[in-house]
Amino acid sequence: MLQPEELVNRPEYWLETIQNEIFRQVTEYLKVNNMTQSQLAVQLGVSKGYVSQIMKGEFNYTLKKLIELSLAMGKAPVVILKSLEEINLTENKEIPSHGKPPLNKVADPEESYKNQGE
Numbered sequence: 001m002l003q004p005e006e007l008v009n010r011p012e013y014w015l016e017t018i019q020n021e022i023f024r025q026v027t028e029y030l031k032v033n034n035m036t037q038s039q040l041a042v043q044l045g046v047s048k049g050y051v052s053q054i055m056k057g058e059f060n061y062t063l064k065k066l067i068e069l070s071l072a073m074g075k076a077p078v079v080i081l082k083s084l085e086e087i088n089l090t091e092n093k094e095i096p097s098h099g100k101p102p103l104n105k106v107a108d109p110e111e112s113y114k115n116q117g118e
Helices: 013-031 037-043 048-056 063-072
Strands: none
Touching: 013 048, 013 063, 037 048, 037 063, 048 063
16 A cells, blocks of 8 residues: 555546545535536536536546636635645545545555546
């Protein structure tokens, strides 16, 4: 098993972490606004399948689509880049999500992120 310091150097780890946060944000938005995925698709001007891909974590976001999704939810997309030394892993190997309870356990990048949940 890889050490946390090794994991944070893997693109797969960060992709999964960001996908988890997007899923959390979209799920919260749908709940707060009493919306379905289909209604969100209409709001975004995309297919229902596109929203379904977002919710399943099967979508590799373009920056433009991430911005559109953020704005549709009334949120500002903010990117903060930190040095890897600044990343502070907790004892149970979770990275906190901006004051919210973390959803993401440290992923094993040896296992393809697309196979997660199968």
